[in-house]
Amino acid sequence: MPDTSQPTIHSDAPADIGWRVVLPKVLPLVALFIFAVLLPLTDNEYWALITTRAAIYWVLVAGLNLVVGYAGQLAIGYVALLTLGAYTTSVLAAGNVLPPLPTFVALAIAAVAGAVFGVVVGLPALRLRTFYFAMATLGFATIVTQVALAWEGVTGGGIGISGPEMPAPFNTAWGFLYLCLALAAMVTWATSNVAKSRFGRALIAVRDADVAAEANGISKPKLFVTIFLFSGAVAAVAGGLFASLQTYITPDAFTFELSLLFFIAVLIGGRGSILGPLIGTIILTILPEIAAPLAAWSTFLYAALLLIIVLAMPGGIAALLDFKNRKPLQSDRAIKPRPTLLGEILKRSGAGRPMTLKGIVLTFGGVRAIDGLDLNIQPGQVHGLIGPNGSGKTTTLNVISGYYAPQEGEVRLNSPLARGAPETRAGHGIARTFQTPRIVGEASVIDNVMIGGWIEGQSSFVETLMSLPRHRQDERSLEAAARLALRAVGLEELADVRADRLQHSELRFVEIARALMLKPAFLLLDEPAAGLATDEIERLGQLIKEISRQGTGVLLVEHHADLIFDICDEVTVLNLGRVLANGTPAEIRVHKEVISAYLGA
Amino acid sequence: MLASILASGLAVGAIYALIGITYNTMFATSRVMSFTAGQLGMLGGVFGSLFMLRLGWPPVIGLLASLGACALIGVVTEIVAVRPVLKSLEQHLYVLSTLALALMIQQVTAIEWSTEPQPFPKLFGIGSGVFDEKFWLPLVACGLTIAGLELLYRKTLVGRAFLAVAEDNFAARALGLPERNLRIASYALAGAIGGLAGFAGGQLLLAFFANGPLLNFYGFVPVALGGLGNNRGAVIGGLALGVFQQAANFLVGGIFSSVAVFVLFIVVLLAAPQGLFGAPAARRV
Amino acid sequence: MPISVPEPLIDIRGLEAGYGKIRVLHGIDLAIGPGEVVALLGPNGGGKTTLLRAVSGLLPWTGAVRFAGQDLRGWGPQETARAGLVHVIEGHRVFTQQSVTDNLLLAAYDLPRGERMARVEEALNFFPEIAEKRHQRGGALSGGQQQMLTVAQGLVRRPRLLMLDEPSAGLSPVLVDRVLAVVAKLRANGTAVLLVEQLIEKALAAADRVCALAQGRVVLQAATTEADLPRRLERAYFGRDHATALHA
Numbered sequence A: 001m002p003d004t005s006q007p008t009i010h011s012d013a014p015a016d017i018g019w020r021v022v023l024p025k026v027l028p029l030v031a032l033f034i035f036a037v038l039l040p041l042t043d044n045e046y047w048a049l050i051t052t053r054a055a056i057y058w059v060l061v062a063g064l065n066l067v068v069g070y071a072g073q074l075a076i077g078y079v080a081l082l083t084l085g086a087y088t089t090s091v092l093a094a095g096n097v098l099p100p101l102p103t104f105v106a107l108a109i110a111a112v113a114g115a116v117f118g119v120v121v122g123l124p125a126l127r128l129r130t131f132y133f134a135m136a137t138l139g140f141a142t143i144v145t146q147v148a149l150a151w152e153g154v155t156g157g158g159i160g161i162s163g164p165e166m167p168a169p170f171n172t173a174w175g176f177l178y179l180c181l182a183l184a185a186m187v188t189w190a191t192s193n194v195a196k197s198r199f200g201r202a203l204i205a206v207r208d209a210d211v212a213a214e215a216n217g218i219s220k221p222k223l224f225v226t227i228f229l230f231s232g233a234v235a236a237v238a239g240g241l242f243a244s245l246q247t248y249i250t251p252d253a254f255t256f257e258l259s260l261l262f263f264i265a266v267l268i269g270g271r272g273s274i275l276g277p278l279i280g281t282i283i284l285t286i287l288p289e290i291a292a293p294l295a296a297w298s299t300f301l302y303a304a305l306l307l308i309i310v311l312a313m314p315g316g317i318a319a320l321l322d323f324k325n326r327k328p329l330q331s332d333r334a335i336k337p338r339p340t341l342l343g344e345i346l347k348r349s350g351a352g353r354p355m356t357l358k359g360i361v362l363t364f365g366g367v368r369a370i371d372g373l374d375l376n377i378q379p380g381q382v383h384g385l386i387g388p389n390g391s392g393k394t395t396t397l398n399v400i401s402g403y404y405a406p407q408e409g410e411v412r413l414n415s416p417l418a419r420g421a422p423e424t425r426a427g428h429g430i431a432r433t434f435q436t437p438r439i440v441g442e443a444s445v446i447d448n449v450m451i452g453g454w455i456e457g458q459s460s461f462v463e464t465l466m467s468l469p470r471h472r473q474d475e476r477s478l479e480a481a482a483r484l485a486l487r488a489v490g491l492e493e494l495a496d497v498r499a500d501r502l503q504h505s506e507l508r509f510v511e512i513a514r515a516l517m518l519k520p521a522f523l524l525l526d527e528p529a530a531g532l533a534t535d536e537i538e539r540l541g542q543l544i545k546e547i548s549r550q551g552t553g554v555l556l557v558e559h560h561a562d563l564i565f566d567i568c569d570e571v572t573v574l575n576l577g578r579v580l581a582n583g584t585p586a587e588i589r590v591h592k593e594v595i596s597a598y599l600g601a
Numbered sequence B: 001m002l003a004s005i006l007a008s009g010l011a012v013g014a015i016y017a018l019i020g021i022t023y024n025t026m027f028a029t030s031r032v033m034s035f036t037a038g039q040l041g042m043l044g045g046v047f048g049s050l051f052m053l054r055l056g057w058p059p060v061i062g063l064l065a066s067l068g069a070c071a072l073i074g075v076v077t078e079i080v081a082v083r084p085v086l087k088s089l090e091q092h093l094y095v096l097s098t099l100a101l102a103l104m105i106q107q108v109t110a111i112e113w114s115t116e117p118q119p120f121p122k123l124f125g126i127g128s129g130v131f132d133e134k135f136w137l138p139l140v141a142c143g144l145t146i147a148g149l150e151l152l153y154r155k156t157l158v159g160r161a162f163l164a165v166a167e168d169n170f171a172a173r174a175l176g177l178p179e180r181n182l183r184i185a186s187y188a189l190a191g192a193i194g195g196l197a198g199f200a201g202g203q204l205l206l207a208f209f210a211n212g213p214l215l216n217f218y219g220f221v222p223v224a225l226g227g228l229g230n231n232r233g234a235v236i237g238g239l240a241l242g243v244f245q246q247a248a249n250f251l252v253g254g255i256f257s258s259v260a261v262f263v264l265f266i267v268v269l270l271a272a273p274q275g276l277f278g279a280p281a282a283r284r285v
Numbered sequence C: 001m002p003i004s005v006p007e008p009l010i011d012i013r014g015l016e017a018g019y020g021k022i023r024v025l026h027g028i029d030l031a032i033g034p035g036e037v038v039a040l041l042g043p044n045g046g047g048k049t050t051l052l053r054a055v056s057g058l059l060p061w062t063g064a065v066r067f068a069g070q071d072l073r074g075w076g077p078q079e080t081a082r083a084g085l086v087h088v089i090e091g092h093r094v095f096t097q098q099s100v101t102d103n104l105l106l107a108a109y110d111l112p113r114g115e116r117m118a119r120v121e122e123a124l125n126f127f128p129e130i131a132e133k134r135h136q137r138g139g140a141l142s143g144g145q146q147q148m149l150t151v152a153q154g155l156v157r158r159p160r161l162l163m164l165d166e167p168s169a170g171l172s173p174v175l176v177d178r179v180l181a182v183v184a185k186l187r188a189n190g191t192a193v194l195l196v197e198q199l200i201e202k203a204l205a206a207a208d209r210v211c212a213l214a215q216g217r218v219v220l221q222a223a224t225t226e227a228d229l230p231r232r233l234e235r236a237y238f239g240r241d242h243a244t245a246l247h248a
Helices: A015-037 A045-070 A078-094 A103-126 A130-150 A171-195 A198-208 A208-213 A219-248 A256-269 A275-288 A292-314 A316-320 A340-344 A392-400 A445-451 A461-465 A469-489 A504-514 A534-549 A561-567 A585-588 A592-599 B002-030 B034-053 B059-086 B093-110 B133-155 B155-165 B169-174 B180-198 B211-226 B233-250 B254-271 B273-278 C048-055 C077-082 C100-107 C112-127 C143-156 C172-186 C199-207 C228-239
Strands: A354-365 A367-377 A380-388 A408-413 A430-432 A522-526 A553-557 A571-573 A578-583 C012-019 C022-032 C037-041 C061-067 C085-090 C161-165 C192-196 C208-214 C215-224
Touching: A015 A171, A015 A275, A015 C061, A045 A256, A045 A275, A078 A103, A078 A130, A078 A171, A078 A219, A078 A256, A103 A130, A103 A219, A103 B254, A130 A256, A130 B093, A130 B254, A130 C061, A171 A198, A171 A461, A171 C143, A198 A208, A198 A219, A198 B211, A208 A219, A208 A469, A219 A430, A256 A275, A256 A292, A256 A316, A256 C215, A275 A292, A275 A316, A275 A340, A292 A522, A292 B093, A340 A469, A340 A534, A340 C143, A340 C192, A354 A392, A367 A392, A367 A408, A380 A392, A380 A534, A380 A561, A392 A522, A392 A553, A445 A469, A445 A504, A461 A469, A469 A504, A504 A534, A504 A578, A534 A553, A534 A561, A561 A585, A571 A585, A578 A585, A578 A592, B002 B034, B002 B059, B002 B133, B002 B155, B002 B180, B002 B211, B002 B233, B034 B059, B034 B093, B034 B180, B034 B211, B059 B093, B059 B180, B093 B211, B133 B155, B133 B180, B133 B233, B155 B169, B155 B180, B155 C100, B169 B180, B169 C022, B169 C077, B180 B211, B211 B254, B233 B254, C012 C048, C022 C048, C022 C061, C037 C048, C037 C199, C048 C061, C048 C172, C061 C077, C077 C085, C085 C143, C100 C112, C100 C143, C112 C143, C143 C161, C143 C172, C161 C172, C172 C192, C172 C199, C199 C228, C208 C228, C215 C228
Parallel strands: A380 A553, A380 A571, A430 A522, A522 A553, C037 C192, C037 C208, C085 C161, C161 C192
Antiparallel strands: A354 A367, A354 A408, A571 A578, C012 C022, C012 C061, C208 C215
16 A cells, blocks of 8 residues: 655644634533523522632632642642631731731732642652552641641631621622632633643653653653642632631631542542533532532532542543543554654754763662673664563663663763653653553543653743743644654554553554654663564564664664564673673574573573 | 650550551551541441440440441451452552542441540449559550460461461462452451450540541551551551650640641651651662 | 373463453463473563463463363462462562461461371472471572472472473572472372473473463474474574574
8 A cells, every 4th residue: 555645744733623622622611601600690699609619619629630630649638728728818818917908919928828838738749659648638637727726816716717808899799709700710721721731741641651751851840849839829719719708717617528529529520631620529519509408418428429430430520521532443453654754753963972881780689680781872773682581671771761870880872861860861862662651541642642742842831821822832833743753653543542542552652652752862662562463563663663764773672583683783682681792683693692591592 | 744644645656556557457468558447446436335335235245346347347448449449550549449438437427426526435444543444445455456466477377378468469369378358357357456446445535426537647657657567666656656746735735746746747758758668669660 | 972082181272361451372272281291481571471370360361271171261379279270470489577387388278277287298398408497487598499489389289280480590500400300200290280491401301392482372382302492492483494503
């Protein structure tokens, strides 16, 4: 079959196609908003109250959604930031400490305080995992309530304090409702922008494939600080609004149940979605109201919902609404790479320098996994790395990509690379794939590939929040590059499919496409042929060979001896962490020691 | 004052230690930290008060029934919240499933039992002042539990099978050990230990539905600091935590002690997560 | 029913297995007769360990496996071990905190209480060097002794088919011969053995038959008496004939 594909970039999709994609996503949000805006027609202030509460909760949950739903951090004590915001705003507006401030100024100061404490609550997430982090946030929530109780001079202790009064025109039930709705609409818009940006993709990459995230240059600390600043600020603003809605607050108003409502709203809604958690928040806010006899059981219902979600419906409401991914995929599809496109992707100027490993020693608890390894990888060549199990092949890749810091020796690429520090490797043009594909199953294929372009992004977080031109430019160029990379590996038809629906062999090619986003000077492939069918291995071989012909140095760890001998320019054999032999495939093929070590003959 | 600080501190500390052992016992066979650990402690007190005060059963029957009921809750935890998520690749799911179950337990208790703390009966009426039974009962319970567990792990094949599953689950399965039944048994055992904590501490903590989250947190602190799965660490850490907390309570007030415990918890975990957990993190790549 | 051909002890047909989405075995056919020693060879990643894990019930599989006349579908490791199909996993994973005797007693977990110690002694008889250390912790043994201990754990069950996954990995040549001597002894007693072995010469010496796996398929089955096996094996792995040092 002739390959008719032209090496052109589909730069800008026509505007109407963009709308056709965007509209179904935006429509439910707009409908909800219009419904809420029209509520005054009912002239029922009770419903104004409920809707205002839902809007305030959503302001907090929208931020929390980035922490829980996108970054996957189990922050179960977020009520602490609501409490903090509520008290800060109330105290400043009441003038307990300073002269009374206007409510909106107090609210702004509360936002700053919330941002700071958001980081304080959140940063343990960098070191503590799952249960530990959940416990830490739970502990923090307890502390904040106790401080509010004890600090009587400022907070009024158990007696409480008046909430801030809103200036006109927000001092009526309907005026306040519109204020809260406007804020809710703003955070929805802002978090949607983040979700559809390199930041949103980086967050889910950290959540589901943190090793791959690092390899693509994503720095978890920086990313998390940004997210915790934002979500802490909006949570505190929600707290100020909450205090105003309550008109009077005591520590009792900030129960752990409320914290769970926020947390569970995100999970019921579904991770990695904006609409789902919004619906979740509305349901959880309204549920006890429309079923008054159930009010006492509301926490039980939340918990039961959570259990059902975890056990039976891990995708939450968002998965229910994801009609697109229910369509069956073509079952007899084949991966047909187009190596001719590689020239356009890997436009590199001139030949680079080789990568050299010198005297690498790496020990694990006294065992020398790598024992004085020297290696030279030339640009434009495929370099095979073979050897028996435990000979140090993957470990070598991990030293190069910085997951392991060797005790001795160095990896040089022009200059020595930092020991450890995997997130620095992408900046040096070193890309890699993994033995088990590290893919975000819940994200689309193209989103996965776009993760590879993280360091190419120019837009800052604030620009992204407000969808400023640089953000839109980033998105356009990343998407075009990702589609091109997918065409090159032969998966463009699956671009918008959720990645966990793909076959194993396809995921291997998705990883290669993601690696190509970096325009890598060096590409490290860890057993890319494992689990592939014979014809797929052949196409993989051609693709790898063609990648190297564009000037990229490829380091290939592989068990399939025929693939190694077919496409490598040079082969290094490792045994017990040392180089056993080095040479052309033909030389290695007849090397006596190699055959006995590798084949066990 | 020192005597009363020590008496109440060691008593509360023994309860924390027992909850810590509850966490460890569940963790050993399943690698799961369950939010139901604290609820089991809460239920030990509630069941004790229910059986002995409301239903008027004699203490021995009340104790056995409470431990049995808590063991059953332990088994339910395994079946409902642990087994279904063990196979999942996502390791955080157990946090959510056990949290959900713990909340359901707490809410049912609040509605069906009471939202107010209810009294717990005196069992022996021996001792007074700092030697009141409410102070020494938890310590005795803690001592008996440790001795019992030592006996189980050192002298019986079932106990050794627990240890085998805890050390190397895969090798234990390959050897043909009934890994699933051992896990269920360990959850029943953990349930009974948690129940014993609540029962022995009933006169101190009362039969109160909201004890669960507190016990969850303060029972977890010694486990996290002393080393996951390490009962000796849990006991030493628990007793130290109890005494520290009571001393701070008496000397500078309760708020300070909560803040101090929390800050200590976070700082130690951040400074040396591996050092205190024992084994370093597994290979990621 | 005529009993012309003795029924194999284990009969594996069209076995497929893997990890999650990754299918490692693509239709394995293999039969082993009672008392037969079969060496399982092949390059890394070929599927040897996966085959053992699937058969012993540690991994889910599809296809058909019959052992001693019983269908193994749905059996877990506990059931297969009880039926006499015993799997000694790779990597000498003993329980380091427990004594040698306790390690062996654990292997006797579902035997009648009165029989356990006798079985432990029986297994220790094969390995005098660890019998001496029966009160030491598993973690205090050397790697080779730990490997012997895991084999002894398997023997406690009095297996009809013993599957050994790389028992010689990381052992000195002397110890490899010790382990393989036990295999020979077992064969003499009528126990079938499926042996994963990297060292071809050792495997050929110890086994009646070899079965080579590459990329999840059986690429060669032959009696060890057949001529020119190393070369045929190599050809089987690489899929084509090359002049190599092995027969240059």
